Amino acid sequence: MAVIRPFRALRPHPEQAKAVASVPYDVVNTDEARELAKGNPLSFLHVSRPEIDLPAGIDLHSDAVYRKAVENFQALIQNAPLETEAAPSLYLYRLVMGPHEQVGIVACCSIDEYDDNTIRKHERTRRDKEDDRTRHMLMLSAQTGPVFLTYRHRKEIDDHVTAALSSQPLFDLTANDGIRHTIWRLTDTDNLVKSFEGVPLLYIADGHHRAASASRARAELKEKSFGHTGKEDYNYFLTVLFPDSHLQILAYNRVVKDLNGLSKEEFLNAIKDQFTIVRDAAPEPATRGQWSMYLDSEWYGLQLAADATLPVGTVAHLDVSILQDRLLDSILGIRDVRTDKRIDFVGGLRGTRELERLVDEGKAAVAFSLFPTTVEELLRVSDAGEIMPPKSTWFEPKLRDGLLIHKI
Numbered sequence: 001m002a003v004i005r006p007f008r009a010l011r012p013h014p015e016q017a018k019a020v021a022s023v024p025y026d027v028v029n030t031d032e033a034r035e036l037a038k039g040n041p042l043s044f045l046h047v048s049r050p051e052i053d054l055p056a057g058i059d060l061h062s063d064a065v066y067r068k069a070v071e072n073f074q075a076l077i078q079n080a081p082l083e084t085e086a087a088p089s090l091y092l093y094r095l096v097m098g099p100h101e102q103v104g105i106v107a108c109c110s111i112d113e114y115d116d117n118t119i120r121k122h123e124r125t126r127r128d129k130e131d132d133r134t135r136h137m138l139m140l141s142a143q144t145g146p147v148f149l150t151y152r153h154r155k156e157i158d159d160h161v162t163a164a165l166s167s168q169p170l171f172d173l174t175a176n177d178g179i180r181h182t183i184w185r186l187t188d189t190d191n192l193v194k195s196f197e198g199v200p201l202l203y204i205a206d207g208h209h210r211a212a213s214a215s216r217a218r219a220e221l222k223e224k225s226f227g228h229t230g231k232e233d234y235n236y237f238l239t240v241l242f243p244d245s246h247l248q249i250l251a252y253n254r255v256v257k258d259l260n261g262l263s264k265e266e267f268l269n270a271i272k273d274q275f276t277i278v279r280d281a282a283p284e285p286a287t288r289g290q291w292s293m294y295l296d297s298e299w300y301g302l303q304l305a306a307d308a309t310l311p312v313g314t315v316a317h318l319d320v321s322i323l324q325d326r327l328l329d330s331i332l333g334i335r336d337v338r339t340d341k342r343i344d345f346v347g348g349l350r351g352t353r354e355l356e357r358l359v360d361e362g363k364a365a366v367a368f369s370l371f372p373t374t375v376e377e378l379l380r381v382s383d384a385g386e387i388m389p390p391k392s393t394w395f396e397p398k399l400r401d402g403l404l405i406h407k408i
Contacts, residue, residue: 002118002151002199004107005236006088006189010142010405011170012042012080018173020044020080021181021400024145026129026209030060042080044402046072048136048144061132066139073140082405090189091404092164093240096180097397102246103161105192106146106183106404108236109202111218114211119149120201120382123208133213138221141408143214143238145401147207150375153243157195171403179397183404196241203382205247206395211237217408238406240399244375250394251284251372252320252347253355255364260333264296267331267366274326275302283352285371288319292352292369294359302327314384318377319370320392332366337390347394 012020019040025048028036034052037043046053050068051060058065076082091106113119137143164186171183186192204211214237221234259267271277275291281301285292291302304310304322311317316325328334334343344364346354355367373392381388 001197002202003110003113004090004105004193004196004239004241005109006090006193007108007233007236007238007406008085008088009091009106010077010082010084010407011403012082014171016042016080017171017403018175020076020082020402021173021175022048022402024398024401025049027398042076044076044144047076047140048401061128061135066135069136070139073142073144084407085185087187088189090186090192091170092161092184092186093399094165094180094182095397095399096182097178097248100248100397102242102248102397103165104240104242104246105157105161106238106240108233108406109147109149109239109241111215111235111237112230113202114215114237117385118201119211120203121208121211122204122378122382122386122388124387125208125212129209130212130216133209134216134220137213137217137408143210143406143408145207145210146238146240146399146404147211147214148205148395148399149202149239149241150205150244150247150379151199151202151241152379153245154195154199156198157192158243160191160195175400181400181403201383202241203379205242205378205393214238221408232408233406234408236406238404244379247375248396249372249375249378250348250396251370252345252391252394253352253367253369254323254328254337254391255344255346255355255358255367256328256332256334257342257344257363258365260331262331267295268300270331271302271327272305274305274308274330276305277302283355284369288371288374290371291319291323294352294355294367294369295365297360314381315386315389318373318381318389318392320373320389323368323370324389327368345391347391348396 019042022044033045033049037045050072051065093106094103169182170185174180218234222228278301281292281299283299293300334340337343352369358364359367
């Protein structure tokens with residue numbers, strides 16, 4: 001069963017919500033965060049990326065940075081101000097981006113269920129990133145950004161959510177990127193909590209490092225606790241749970257700086273060993289099992305040749321895996337996309353025009369446009385206990401940090 005737990009959120013006053021809300025800490029670098037927060041002392045980026053208020057070039061993992069996070073957090077609590085709900089609640093969080101709309105439930109989920117794989121993963125985490133967010137949580141005694149979870153949708157839960165949307169929202173704001181964020185507070189939580197008892201599994205869609213860090217923070221707090229009961233707030237982590245039917249995954253495309261010493265003709269001939277090639281193709285593939293390639297100001301369509309050996313395995317048959325194994329590795333010599341400086345990634349809304357620009361300006365030699373990974377593919381990989389290839393999924397729209405905070 002899936003445990004969801006109401007919690008007493010620390011949150012801004014509705015009039016200050018737009019000023020406080022910020023993009024997730026891990027989708028911007030220091031310079032981008034500094035620019036976004038410029039002129040806005042209430043931006044939560046001052047807490048999630050506190051180095052923006054310290055001298056340029058400072059070690060991001062220095063004591064001074066974490067002390068600044070605490071200082072900025074306390075200042076925000078006083079100045080926004082942030083207030084704590086009188087009673088535990090659940091929340092609904094609706095995101096609207098153009099024609100796309102998705103509604104999730106903000107709740108705390110069990111770290112025990114994360115540890116025992118009732119909450120399933122599809123990504124490896126990096127120790128250094130875990131170290132950073134674990135220390136951030138422990139210094140603030142709070143989880144300040146939610147982990148993005150999904151589950152196979154159920155009509156019973158959908159009906160409870162739909163009924164609750166008719167009430168007055170707590171927050172309703174449109175961010176500078178045009179995405180609308182609306183949040184409702186639910187004090188009557190029994191029906192939703194009980195409905196999730198019938199959900200066998202939850203899945204991390206985005207936020208693996210936040211979840212892993214919450215687990216590590218719990219272990220440290222448990223070790224220091226006297227009379228640990230398992231009911232303490234640190235045994236749970238902040239999440240937003242969306243049904244799989246609501247999720248939108250966008251393409252995560254690739255650009256490569258050179259052709260690995262090959263001429264254009266040699267490169268195309270090498271591709272023909274595994275793929276059929278069609279010239280003057282669409283910039284975006286129409287379905288899975290197809291790829292679009294931009295080379296020398298022209299789009300080519302790729303598809304596995306009829307006599308090519310078909311991939312076998314949950315991960316191996318993914319489009320991103322086939323492209324990696326049959327072309328990026330074997331022809332272009334890109335062995336490890338995590339470390340190879342010759343490859344870069346273009347995700348989300350930047351689209352194929354960005355691929356064309358990078359190639360046309362000589363910043364890349366070739367670009368590949370992929371069909372988006374499906375939600376069902378992600379769930380199958382998670383169920384198999386396997387790991388998605390790096391840079392496989394780009395979820396849009398993004399949640400905002402700072403609107404609902406879980407104190408631990």
